[in-house]
């Protein structure tokens with residue numbers, strides 16, 4: 001199966017409600033999609049959201065990276081030469097992890113299709129169901145409480161609550177949500193770098209003193225503030241999860257060995273795809289550090305690629321793969337099915353996506 005061409009398109013999917021974090025507000029998913037065409041007639045699908053505030057990748061930079069650097073470096077290669085293709089993708093240019101992730105997952109899609117197996121089975125996995133949390137955007141407290149109650153009524157048992165914009169008032173937010181949803185619901189808190197280190201310790205300790213039973217606090221301080229992450233991790237009892245602080249396997253090794261966090265959030269858009277994400281899983285497994293698999297504002301192609309990885313690795317104990325749940329429409333045919341909090345894997349070959357119904361070719 002030889003790579004003949006790599007087409008680039010764009011999908012636009014409105015969100016059910018605007019997505020708000022300490023870093024940004026977004027109304028619709030506007031993502032780049034990649035279609036790798038082969039001599040056998042199979043197509044591999046990939047996707048990249050331009051998340052400039054986190055990855056630095058914009059729509060223009062993703063298109064240029066794929067069209068002018070990544071595609072020319074792998075055209076004509078045999079899909080069976082997976083390791084060779086991955087080396088080309090990751091050596092043809094620095095950074096641009098979103099563009100690399102889109103091409104990487106399309107290559108893995110084809111690799112599994114060529115072997116006539118679902119991707120998670122090719123990766124050695126056997127989990128057929130994954131439970132994801134649902135993100136609650138940062139808003140006025142009563143709105144967040146209402147959104148949390150609605151999520152629970154839709155069957156979600158795990159909420160990921162966005163905070164980080166209003167310092168100590170975040171304690172009130174979490175307390176109001178905990179009181180509303182009761183103690184059976186798992187609450188995760190994501191500050192998206194919104195706190196200073198001492199402020200973070202104060203807020204997290206207050207949540208501990210109030211017995212709010214928080215599963216973890218994600219990225220309390222700035223991504224580059226490694227000592228701040230160490231300080232928070234050492235001074236609270238709650239698990240600290242590194243998100244924006246860990247892109248590469250090198251970042252993961254530093255965070256793990258120097259205690260910059262208790263847990264790691266793996267996202268394909270940060271690692272540059274499945275190939276690098278597998279390396280982080282291996283390191284984390286070695287050190288007995290659990291991982292979460294997360295996503296940006298991704299739709300079904302990229303989130304399903306992440307779901308296949310999660311289904312294949314026991315070290316991934318938490319899933320934050322709510323991208324498709326946040327989308328109002330589904331422009332794809334095929335792939336795992338998303339039923340409330342459950343992602344159900346199936347026997348479709350590759351990632352499972354068979355067709356994009358609405359896509360603007362670029």
Ligand code: MG
Nearest residue numbers: 190218219243
């Ligand atoms: Mg996060």
